[in-house]
Amino acid sequence: MARADSGEADAPDREIRLVGNPDGQWTARDLRVGVTAQGESRGAALENLDSVVDAIENDGxxxxxxxxxxxxxxxxxxxxxxxxxxxxxxx
Structure with missing residues (x-):
């Protein structure tokens, strides 16, 4: 489990779970927002998760x-x- 600070002093910490799946895909879950995304690599899963969180938090x-x-x-x-x-x- 990874924890990353969003960089904003008043923002809560961001907690992300990153799981390697048996089919080779990766799943990333943002525990604060409660959303999940997948990708073919760890980086792709995290990028996809960032896109989903951005869409939710910024009315994307x-x-x-x-x-x-x-x-x-x-x-x-x-x-x-x-x-x-x-x-x-x-x-």
């Missing part, structure tokens, strides 16, 4: 585009017309 990301919705096998017009009801593919 974006609403999905029509093409991204289509890539999931969902018609964007139908998905947007259903309100809060999940499309069949996500139920």
């Amino acid at each position: 990301g974006h609403p999905p585009t029509d093409d991204e919705i289509r890539d999931l096998g969902v018609d964007p017009d139908i998905a947007r017309s259903r309100g809060d009801e999940l499309p069949d593919v996500l139920q």
Whole structure:
């Protein structure tokens, strides 16, 4: 288990678990934020974890585009017309 200081005096310490998986992948988990990411190497897993934490803490990301919705096998017009009801593919 690794502990790293974020560099900000008022910020809590960041505690990360890094695990090598039997399939050769690596899993990194930020225990403070409660998120997990994987990568093909330790460095890739940590970079992916940093991206996820950044998206959560800094309101990163974006609403999905029509093409991204289509890539999931969902018609964007139908998905947007259903309100809060999940499309069949996500139920």
